[in-house]
Amino acid sequence: MSALLQVAGLRANYGRVPILMGVTFAMEPGEYLGILGHNGMGKTTLMRTLMGALPATGGAVHYRGRNITALATHDRARLGLGLVPQGREIFPSLSVYENLRMGLVTAAKEDLSIIDAVLEDFPRLVRLLDRRGGALSGGEQQLLALARCLCTQPDLILLDEPTEGIQPSIIDEIIETLAGLKARKSLSMIIVEQNLDFITSLSDRVLSIQKGQISGTVAREDLLAGKIAMSCA
Template sequence: MLELENVTAYYGNSPALQNVDMHVESGEFMSVLGRNGGGKTTLMRAILGLMDKVTGSIELDGKEINNKRTDQRALAGIGYVPQGRGILPKFTVRENLMMGTFASQSNSGTINEWVFELFPILRDFLGRRGGNLSGGQQQQLAIARALLSDPKVILLDEPTEGIQPNIVEQIEEVLVKLNREHRITVVLVEQNVEFARRASQKFVLLDRGSVASHGSIDELSDDLVHRHMAV
């Protein structure tokens, strides 16, 4: 589904990600772990084409996308929920959701009802401005917006950061449901190791812009977490 080989990504002339290999199978749930500043968000940005320069190979469904623009990658099937959610505060919930439909290949402009089944609160707030929602409600909106692009794979950058515990539980349940029942491939950047262990099949552990470890989630030992995630 998504394969990176020898990927190095740059801010200006400085490499922030170095020689990264990553392979995500269709329908898989992979967690990307590591300390703050270890390269997790840079990895997401490299996949999306948002870095100054990226070398190496990035393939989606066997097709090279490293030469494609960000909008072309979205249309190819990459959904994204950025760190900080990226909600447009002056747009209503409906308008924010409509933005997700523009990245769908069908470009129907229709908000599918199933996102309201996942996040019922959004139906009640369709006319409310995004900036007037709580942090947890904004995160639900950001995930729903990404899903409306009909993604083959969805990238989420720390979706539970700064969210109240009851909403964190709901977000976890939704992501697992999307993966297990709807077979959407998930790549999750997360600091919550226990959530990663519950939800993922595989992990990649980044340290200083390089892959320090990877494998089945059962192989994510406490020792690895301590060595590469402890502050």
């Protein structure tokens, strides 16, 4: 089976400050890949660079065999990549339904039936469709951000720190929803997270990132035992 995503020697900077220092990994279609690391190790920068929101300064990204390293974000979205960003970045002044419609903007023609299909996996949002996004709880906003991403009908979702500031009951709901999507759809996902229970529950494989580089694969028994050797330096 050919890789869905291949990342080779990927580098990215913020101004003159290098953040990604040669990230290399590959993932298969249908895989849920976890990336674990402390703050400041380059996790969010990696997600933004994969989505094209931050330009790469070196290396290459291939998606389904195509070099997308220089593609704009909207072009990557049309190819099937979707980002659920850290901090959610929903539109606070728009209603829940209007936020979901924003997920249809990359399509050649707006198809509102896509929203109805997505909402089947997010029953909590159905009663909130007329409520402004900014009036939702943090957990509800995270569900909305995930549902909005799914409205783009992605093949690969980049999920960045989804449990940050979220109440435990909704974390469990997100795990259940994502596990259900994996079982029913041909969906792949990269999950950047520090919550060990969350990343262990969903990931087929977990990589460790340190100082802007993938430092290795984290053994599942270490994840289950909570024994993760990652440097904070």
